[in-house]
Amino acid sequence: MTEPLENSIHAGHDLLVVLDFGSQYAHLIVRRLRDIGFYSELHPYDVGPERLMELKPKGLILSGGPASVYESDSPHLDARIFSLGIPILGICYGMQEIAYQLGGKVECGDKREYGHATLQVVEDPADGGALFHGLKTSCSVWMSHGDRVISLPEGFYPIARTENCNYAAVYGQPNAHASVLAPIYGLQFHPEVSHSEHGTEVLANFCRAVCGCRGDWYMEAFLEEAIRTIREQTGEHALVVGALSGGVDSTVAALLVSRAIGDRFRGIFVDNGLLRKNEATDVMAMLRDQMHVQVDCINASTHFLDALAGVTDPEEKRKTIGNQFIKVFEEQARKISADFLLQGTLYPDVIESISHKGPSATIKTHHNVGGLPQRMRLKLIEPLRYLFKDEVRKLGLVLGLPAEVVYRHPFPGPGLAIRVLGEITSERLNKLREADAIFLHELRRAGLYEQIGQAFAVLLSSKAVGVMGDFRTYEEVIALRAVATSDYMTADWYPLPFEVLRRISLRIVNEVSGVNRIVYDVTSKPPGTIEWE
Structure with missing residues (x-):
């Protein structure tokens, strides 16, 4: 490593x-x-x-x-x-x-x-x-x-x-x-x-x-220092490669390194077939056209979905996705002949590793913990390593990122694979994409999106009996999850207004084929986790 x-x-x-x-x-x-x-x-x-x-x-x-x-x-x-x-x-x-x-x-x-x-x-x-x-x-x-x-x-x-x-x-x-x-x-x-x-x-x-401290910690100063540090670390000729997910952490890290060394940074965005509706198109437009970051989009959805066929265990899903990602990323990085690997590690990851109690029990495996195979022989560069999530967002604004990108809800590394409970198929992924898009659209329409720390839909592994158009149905169930949180270490379920829930439910069962029941998750963290898997 x-x-x-x-x-x-x-x-x-x-x-x-x-x-x-x-x-x-x-x-x-x-x-x-x-x-x-x-x-x-x-x-x-x-x-x-x-x-x-x-x-x-x-x-x-x-x-x-x-x-x-x-x-x-x-x-x-x-x-x-x-x-x-x-x-x-x-x-x-x-x-x-x-x-x-x-x-x-x-x-x-x-x-x-x-x-x-x-x-x-x-x-x-x-x-x-x-x-x-x-x-x-x-x-x-x-x-x-x-x-x-x-x-x-x-x-x-x-x-x-x-x-x-x-x-x-x-x-x-x-x-x-x-x-x-x-x-x-x-x-x-x-x-x-x-x-x-x-x-x-x-x-x-x-x-x-x-203590006599000056109180001079702010993101404008950090930006100048980080750019200087990145240039010192990489020298004048080294190439840096980084995986981009479209989330705020990887986007801010990529923009920061790109600002420091220009076209010596190359981003790789992997479309693994597990993204939200229109996500690949939107992310590439934002990175390339708005932020002018050098990034290539690799469509590897077939490889990922083939590897996930028949896999239902959450940990096995994560490991399978991680292994497939490494294969794709390693192939692309080899073509670039990079010297450094950019990672969007944040300070909470560092904090967890230095607890006086030692490593905590593994609740679920993080998609990029452990780095890439040693044979890649890349040096790590982690410019956000000492920042909290809220500081990363402040830095994103200083770098000129649009607010809708900076305050976008987190999206897990394994993507929709851990929000489709049970078997993963193209058909089930499409159902979830449509339901999730409706959910988020209605939250924005109601002016609630910015008040919520994270919101998403989950496709359950069980089916339910329903009646639609005088006919008995036996179809999929969608669970909606919305939480209020500032640090994602703890969270409380968000009390969505009944009228908003009613409108979301009506739209999903009417517009998403194969779904006949909607439930709302009212579990806090702890005892639950934010994601279902």
């Missing part, structure tokens, strides 16, 4: 490092910081002081986590980090870890505190008041903890409390404790979640007032 090139994305930016103790909110801390202009990265909790000194962060944030600091197998920070002279902010478990390591005491609370609480800032917090400077002395915050700090380390004192928590926010003065060489703050509440009033301002105060 090819190795990714080193990326110096934070060169020139003040860096904040978030250390992950396994919190469901850890990635959200990073996103919040970036949203307010401060570049941050997520690293595992056990990163050593040597590595931190290489990164040269202006501040550290310790995330929450599900463990208890006093348990024998709990994750713990390398204690030498307290002596590096880097300001630290501990959140929830992170605050308890600070107290535990520096001589305070943490115990199991009488009851778990979860939900809103009223935070009262201490009237005279002295130097520790930087976190709450300019904010109300009383506000609502979000708690989610079972343990609590019952005594503080030497040199620490409370700066805010709630009715059930005396140490809702604490401050440790530099040099007041033998190990503390920079300001240390602890918050028992979660400022990174939207439920905490003024949580964003608290984080901004830590970054700016405590």
Whole structure:
């Protein structure tokens, strides 16, 4: 497998490092910081002081986590980090870890505190008041903890409390404790979640007032840096090849590399016969005509559908599609004699690989994880490797992509193969294409498309009895899925208006031959996934 090139994305930016103790909110801390202009990265909790000194962060944030600091197998920070002279902010478990390591005491609370609480800032917090400077002395915050700090380390004192928590926010003065060489703050509440009033301002105060960060992270600056980095990586003559799906990630990555090296980038769009209605035509028109990207369209639908004949297991579908794609892509890349392979890897993929718990259980295989065969001997170039999805969209707008492309709903790599449950045939694919096109058209017509994170139709593997024109029918069933989500890690089903659902249902059963029943999926993620397979 090819190795990714080193990326110096934070060169020139003040860096904040978030250390992950396994919190469901850890990635959200990073996103919040970036949203307010401060570049941050997520690293595992056990990163050593040597590595931190290489990164040269202006501040550290310790995330929450599900463990208890006093348990024998709990994750713990390398204690030498307290002596590096880097300001630290501990959140929830992170605050308890600070107290535990520096001589305070943490115990199991009488009851778990979860939900809103009223935070009262201490009237005279002295130097520790930087976190709450300019904010109300009383506000609502979000708690989610079972343990609590019952005594503080030497040199620490409370700066805010709630009715059930005396140490809702604490401050440790530099040099007041033998190990503390920079300001240390602890918050028992979660400022990174939207439920905490003024949580964003608290984080901004830590970054700016405590750590001295400039707050210079924005996509216009990233664009200039990324173009310079791509040119340095590829030199003056190297060729870059990339697979394009028409989705926002691969499109932005291709446009970025094309902007950097011009016609030395060649895109390959594979029509695998599993695309949505008119997708190949629309994507090629957008890439070639509107964005002027060098891209070839390869029609390989027959190869893919032949390989999928009789395959019904979801994982087998993904592997079959992946293998066919590699064959087609390898053949085309060999003709180009490329030196680099462009991949649209995003930061959530990187985050999943560095969790302190190790790799999570495989829910479903990602279509391009693992790269291409080693015999291709291509070097990887991943210009979006440190960006979140919302940042990629912002970058797309900066690059001049039309809004309808930037905010287009995600489409899975295996395409309609995992939305046709059971056997895949040309006839069943066409039914789904037509139903899906009607669904999306009606959502746009109702002004709902932009409010929904992802929407699509699924062709079920079972049939249903119906009555159409006084005749008994036994035909296919379409399920509709629409979810609201900001990060695609969690999602809630979207409450479509009944009249919109009624119109969609009527159109599909009347216009799509062989379909006689429509159902709507009202499952959130978790427990379900967004896709059905």
